[in-house]
Amino acid sequence: MIKDYTKWIIIFCILIPIQLVISDYLIIYQLKPDLILIGLVFLTLSFGQIPGIMFAFFSGLLFDLLSGGVVGASSLSKVISIFLCGYFYNENRIEIILRNYTFSLVVLLTSTLDGFIYLLIILSEEIPSLIFLIFQYGVFPGLYTALLSSIILIRPKKKLISS
Amino acid sequence: MIPWLLRFVDTYRNYIILSILITTSLLLLTFNQSSQIIFVRQVSVGFYGVVKSIIQPIEEIPKLRSDLKILQETNAELLNELNQLRQSKNEIAELKSLYNFSEKNKLNFIPAKIISKSFTAAQNIFIISSEDYKSFIIDAPVVTNNGIIGLISLVSGDYAVVRTIRNVDFNISVRNSRSGALGILKWDGISFLISNISKTADVKAGDIFVTSEFGTLFSPDIPIVRVIEASANKGFSFYSLRVEPTASLEDVRYVFVVPSFLKSIPTLSGSKLVFDLSQSGD
Numbered sequence: 001m002i003k004d005y006t007k008w009i010i011i012f013c014i015l016i017p018i019q020l021v022i023s024d025y026l027i028i029y030q031l032k033p034d035l036i037l038i039g040l041v042f043l044t045l046s047f048g049q050i051p052g053i054m055f056a057f058f059s060g061l062l063f064d065l066l067s068g069g070v071v072g073a074s075s076l077s078k079v080i081s082i083f084l085c086g087y088f089y090n091e092n093r094i095e096i097i098l099r100n101y102t103f104s105l106v107v108l109l110t111s112t113l114d115g116f117i118y119l120l121i122i123l124s125e126e127i128p129s130l131i132f133l134i135f136q137y138g139v140f141p142g143l144y145t146a147l148l149s150s151i152i153l154i155r156p157k158k159k160l161i162s163s
Numbered sequence: 164m165i166p167w168l169l170r171f172v173d174t175y176r177n178y179i180i181l182s183i184l185i186t187t188s189l190l191l192l193t194f195n196q197s198s199q200i201i202f203v204r205q206v207s208v209g210f211y212g213v214v215k216s217i218i219q220p221i222e223e224i225p226k227l228r229s230d231l232k233i234l235q236e237t238n239a240e241l242l243n244e245l246n247q248l249r250q251s252k253n254e255i256a257e258l259k260s261l262y263n264f265s266e267k268n269k270l271n272f273i274p275a276k277i278i279s280k281s282f283t284a285a286q287n288i289f290i291i292s293s294e295d296y297k298s299f300i301i302d303a304p305v306v307t308n309n310g311i312i313g314l315i316s317l318v319s320g321d322y323a324v325v326r327t328i329r330n331v332d333f334n335i336s337v338r339n340s341r342s343g344a345l346g347i348l349k350w351d352g353i354s355f356l357i358s359n360i361s362k363t364a365d366v367k368a369g370d371i372f373v374t375s376e377f378g379t380l381f382s383p384d385i386p387i388v389r390v391i392e393a394s395a396n397k398g399f400s401f402y403s404l405r406v407e408p409t410a411s412l413e414d415v416r417y418v419f420v421v422p423s424f425l426k427s428i429p430t431l432s433g434s435k436l437v438f439d440l441s442q443s444g445d
Binding site: 017020021049050053054057060061065066067068070071072073075076079080083086121 | 187
């Protein structure tokens with residue numbers, strides 16, 4: 001188990017710089033995918049709620065520190081969204097969930113929720129058009145992230161984690 | 164009490180950890196402007212800046228590619244502009260030479276512009292046009308300040324067809340302007356040949372051959388070819404002469420049509436023509 005967590009720590013240490021630097025090249029119509037969230041959903045559906053929210057907190061915090069954003073905003077939004085994502089965890093059906101479109105659907109829900117919570121934290125002033133912002137910062141990036149997460153479904157048979 | 168507490172923690176550990184993490188996040192958000200958090204952010208952003216500066220050259224590759232494309236396009240445009248300027252410079256020099264030529268020789272010159280050139284082995288044809296096209300006459304010689312180009316073979320409206328001296332049908336009687344040696348100039352499809360010049364005649368490289376008095380097409384004393392090499396082959400009684408036209412047929416763009424050079428028009432008799440023979444031809 002410790003070996004698996006170490007592996008995931010290394011994965012997130014790579015994912016966070018990728019999210020900071022390389023994901024800029026994946027921007028389409030001002031929509032940016034959240035690669036960290038894909039990793040977090042995968043981890044949560046593989047190991048459960050508690051490891052998921054722990055990783056969500058620290059990866060969000062590290063992202064906030066490195067990106068120069070509001071410290072605590074990403075960690076809070078990710079902790080809440082990953083906590084809810086944890087309800088999709090079923091230790092008897094891990095491989096099935098991770099190998100069909102349920103995974104992408106969970107990514108879509110989690111990413112939309114994450115974007116929405118992050119938006120609520122960041123926007124302190126009166127919001128001019130909430131519906132537009134929900135779609136612009138929640139649903140559309142969520143859809144893009146979910147679409148990108150479907151790449152994981154075509155991974156080879158070899159397990160990324162051994163639960 | 165303790166077993167109950169342990170059981171409670173075990174049952175609700177998810178919510179307890181969630182509460183701790185949310186509280187921590189909210190605390191971090193509250194103390195976002197505190198000096199410690201700002202310091203940590205400064206250090207982190209500094210570290211990120213270092214990493215970014217290492218990655219930046221790689222990031223700039225797509226931008227450099229687009230910059231390179233823009234530079235290549237600009238370079239092509241500038242080269243094109245430079246070529247046009249060079250062409251304009253040559254054109255001005257050519258027009259200036261023609262103007263000086265017309266000033267030195269007070270004859271009825273009709274300035275014309277070559278609008279098309281057709282090069283084949285058998286014959287070279289130019290199509291010329293002029294504002295004074297009404298003065299175009301069949302068989303009128305076409306010259307530049309360097310010498311003869313050809314003669315008009317067809318007139319149609321503003322345009323005239325010029326048969327250049329590079330024509331297999333032409334046999335032009337020529338004379339060495341220095342020694343007076345006579346010969347026949349011919350274009351064999353590849354090069355110019357002067358035949359019938361005896362080995363005893365005085366001919367050397369650099370000599371200018373002009374049209375002779377015995378020709379039927381052109382007035383005498385118009386420069387036509389320059390000798391590049393004169394060699395006397397063993398076993399032959401005649402010279403083998405390598406010659407080139409005094410007027411470059413490839414580079415010429417403007418010409419003069421001189422109807423008064425026609426044999427039938429005696430206006431030239433007695434006048435001495437002054438050509439510019441400093442430039443080489445083909």
